[in-house]
Amino acid sequence: MEPQLNPSPIFVDSEIGTLKRLLIHSPDEGLGKVIPMKAQDWLFDDIIHLDTMRKNEYDYYLKLLLYFLDYENIHGRMSEVDSDEDRSFYKPDHPNYYNSKKVLDPQYLLSQVLDNPTIRERIVASICTHEGVSYRKQLQLMEMSSLALSRTLISGLTPEKEMLFPPVPNLIFTRDVGITIKDHILLNRPAKLARTRESIIMRHIFFHHPIFNSIKNNVIEIEDQPGFFLLEEDEQDHRRITLEGGDVMMVAPNHVLIGVSERTSSYAAERVVKELHARDLVEKVTVIKIPAHRSCMHIDTVFTQIKRDTWVMFGEFSGANTDFGDNEMVGLHEPDGRFHLEIFQYVKGKDYSDPIRFEHLESLLHHITRYDLGCNTNAKIIYSGNKEFPYGRREQWTDSCNMLALKEGVVIGYDRNDKTIQAIENAGMKVIEVSKLLELFDCEELHPDDVENTLILLPSAELSRARGGSHCMSMPIQRDGFM
Numbered sequence: 001m002e003p004q005l006n007p008s009p010i011f012v013d014s015e016i017g018t019l020k021r022l023l024i025h026s027p028d029e030g031l032g033k034v035i036p037m038k039a040q041d042w043l044f045d046d047i048i049h050l051d052t053m054r055k056n057e058y059d060y061y062l063k064l065l066l067y068f069l070d071y072e073n074i075h076g077r078m079s080e081v082d083s084d085e086d087r088s089f090y091k092p093d094h095p096n097y098y099n100s101k102k103v104l105d106p107q108y109l110l111s112q113v114l115d116n117p118t119i120r121e122r123i124v125a126s127i128c129t130h131e132g133v134s135y136r137k138q139l140q141l142m143e144m145s146s147l148a149l150s151r152t153l154i155s156g157l158t159p160e161k162e163m164l165f166p167p168v169p170n171l172i173f174t175r176d177v178g179i180t181i182k183d184h185i186l187l188n189r190p191a192k193l194a195r196t197r198e199s200i201i202m203r204h205i206f207f208h209h210p211i212f213n214s215i216k217n218n219v220i221e222i223e224d225q226p227g228f229f230l231l232e233e234d235e236q237d238h239r240r241i242t243l244e245g246g247d248v249m250m251v252a253p254n255h256v257l258i259g260v261s262e263r264t265s266s267y268a269a270e271r272v273v274k275e276l277h278a279r280d281l282v283e284k285v286t287v288i289k290i291p292a293h294r295s296c297m298h299i300d301t302v303f304t305q306i307k308r309d310t311w312v313m314f315g316e317f318s319g320a321n322t323d324f325g326d327n328e329m330v331g332l333h334e335p336d337g338r339f340h341l342e343i344f345q346y347v348k349g350k351d352y353s354d355p356i357r358f359e360h361l362e363s364l365l366h367h368i369t370r371y372d373l374g375c376n377t378n379a380k381i382i383y384s385g386n387k388e389f390p391y392g393r394r395e396q397w398t399d400s401c402n403m404l405a406l407k408e409g410v411v412i413g414y415d416r417n418d419k420t421i422q423a424i425e426n427a428g429m430k431v432i433e434v435s436k437l438l439e440l441f442d443c444e445e446l447h448p449d450d451v452e453n454t455l456i457l458l459p460s461a462e463l464s465r466a467r468g469g470s471h472c473m474s475m476p477i478q479r480d481g482f483m
């Protein structure tokens, strides 16, 4: 893929253009405060061991991102970083913080935004109102340093370790807070209460942090329809607008995909289709209706892209799969035992009441590969767990279909999904553990620019309990333009 230079520092027009800048959030101390009784409410399927998650898993992800996106920031520093028991390199409120301009943590960006007294007051007031914190406490928060305040607003913990309000443990899944569509950012409307504070924080960052200055007018907020508040509660529930980034995929310069799912409502999808067309951002918007089920909460839990002609997807959503034999996953199937999937494509200027229909997910992926990404073959589809029962389902649950492309053909995935990894290897890709790759970078035996056609494996025993993979743990804000 020939890189295209883009004047805007915020620009994404594909899933696979070389990644230049992104938002990620290192697991903060709030994740270590999740108690079993609240784990489900806070959208974790289990409590996690924070130290293991950070040191043995996430920190590798971060070092890898730095190596690919901000080489100078990490090269030659690995032993210093790794020998620090305190992990100060990873902590946004510590003087040793890596402080990259490419790999950006909302916790640090928030602290910078909080330096402005007017914005600080607005943020603290809105979060305290949302969390039911008293006015007196609000005034105390206003007195904190920006770095400490940012840490408290995210983790919920004061410097004195008082748990002032709940953590937002899902902020590690930055994918969901918004989505970059060319030089625009589409803000989310979280479906779950546990993710509302993330949204308040991100909204202020997008509108007030200098990084987003040039595109301030391009931040898209999907509002409720006029008079929504007049509707009865049942009717409101039915027409609610909820939208999470994991359901939006910028797959080609002319094409955006939107999932209608457990998290994204059909009303939201409809509004997004119209908004993207009105702003002339893309020609095609395809809505993919998937079952409203936790196991496939967003479309990026069902498929992601590896190369312009290669995708990894959940085989139970495959068109070839007509007989599952059982009906154990209640609510997922049509009466005939099939997963219920509906795909409608809306083309700018064409009649919305007569969308193009795709019968299977595969046909849509072939269409994108051929017609939007200019390949002259059909797409190659690699299935979760190699489509073998029960590995397909087991591995999809631990995010085998949720990969992040650092550039075309170089992706990060979880190490625990053995059958999927084997299938990817069989398809001709190299597979390497992240720690090995980092060693090669460190001793200059290999340079990130020279890595090609590779799946990089990330340790995932703890991370996968949070129900998200590397795709979810990233919000790309700049990729090389797709040509």
Ligand SMILES: NC(=[NH2+])NCCC[C@H](N)C(=O)O
Binding pocket: 042, 043, 044, 170, 173, 175, 176, 245, 246, 247, 297, 298, 300, 301, 466, 467, 468, 469, 471, 472
């Ligand atoms: N884009 C994604 N698939 N994100 C996964 C988010 C997982 C998170 N625990 C939640 O339930 O919200």
